Amino acid sequence: MSNFTLTMIKPDAVSKGLTGTILKDITEAGFSIIALKLTSLTLADAQRFYSVHQGKPFFEDLVNFMTSGPIIAAVLKKENAVENFRKLIGATNPDQAEEGTIRKKYAESTQRNAIHGSDSDENAAIETHFHFAEREIFSFL
Ligand code: CMP
DSSP states (O other): OTTEEEEEEOHHHHHTTOHHHHHHHHHHTTOEEEEEEEEOOOHHHHHHHTGGGTTSTTHHHHHHHHTSSOEEEEEEEOTTHHHHHHHHHOOSSGGGSOTTSHHHHHOOSSSSOSEEEOSSHHHHHHHHHHHOOGGGOOTTO
């Protein structure tokens, strides 16, 4: 799976109409979109997706935010996708993100930070199957 990563455009960015702009940034950076949907997370979904953060002070706010509106989920293909995509989106805290990164351009705060990118190949696989059935993933694209 090292050529794949999972992204979510978060409710802050979707509600501001940034979906098309961000997908354009992603494809212009050389990623192929091989799965894509406009969807939403239930509270149970968000608690499961972010279970690694359970117990942290921001956990409840995070799941409330991530269930507050629609999201875009997508699987992206590129060589060394996880690392390359995390470079494209920038640091979790947009104040610390490099100029030109997606979070620098569009994020409001550490929590409302516009976009998610998997942090490892293992999590990319887990997160891909969280959002997509095999028939929704077009690896040849
Ligand atoms: P992401 O890296 O996509 O997945 C975990 C999310 O938790 C992260 O984006 C932020 O939205 C949120 N998060 C991480 N650290 C903090 C923090 N210190 N305060 C608030 N939210 C956080």
